[in-house]
């Protein structure tokens with residue numbers, strides 16, 4: 537049986553008096569590509585933040601690579617191998633592409649930069665450009681490349697396609713697919729572009745009110761108009 541990398545059991549979390557995650561359960565195995573979808577405000581970002589330790593959990597358990605994450609600060613979780621690319625794109629606008637990548641090297645040598653440039657040739661072309669001069673798609677590539685340089689065992693992506701034009705979204709997804717095939721790193725991706733993310737993912741969960749209400753293969757959900765209508769209120773082509 538494939539190894540479970542990440543497991544959430546009965547996770548409850550929220551902000552002040554508000555409960556956002558209400559008994560969330562998830563399992564991510566090696567090689568998985570899990571799309572987490574759902575209407576606005578159902579708790580998708582909060583789920584990623586809870587995994588990363590940026591939102592405290594009030595009940596339940598999160599285990600990663602066989603270890604209970606309770607009480608571990610976000611940087612300790614990153615050290616254990618959880619790579620997180622937040623919606624805000626985690627780059628330094630005042631640094632060049634190369635400087636941004638170097639900041640993600642941790643203890644690795646600069647030779648590792650070649651891996652990032654091989655996967656994202658566009659970043660190689662822009663290596664001397666400032667972070668703020670990049671297009672939205674290039675910024676997204678840079679934040680993912682930087683996260684990968686930390687050699688994560690799991691990658692969490694929060695709305696990587698947000699604000700990008702259709703052609704750029706297609707290019708980014710093509711690079712993500714290549715990255716997944718080459719590295720095998722399991723990915724959890726939150727996305728509003730449901731049709732596109734389902735074409736990339738292997739499995740999908742739909743969240744509503746902070747819990748999983750529907751689970752299927754990504755291909756299965758793409759065909760399941762009833763579930764898409766009910767939980768997302770949308771038509772997928």
Ligand SMILES: Nc1ncnc2c1ncn2[C@@H]1O[C@H](COP(=O)(O)OP(=O)(O)OP(=O)(O)O)[C@@H](O)[C@H]1O
Nearest residue numbers: 551554556574575576577578579580581582583728
């Ligand atoms: N820092 C915060 N303080 C208080 N409430 C918050 C905070 N962050 C999020 N919330 C609330 O928690 C709920 C869940 O937010 P979350 O961002 O997890 O949803 P989401 O499913 O990712 O939504 P979206 O698709 O719009 O990004 C929302 O009602 C939101 O307003």
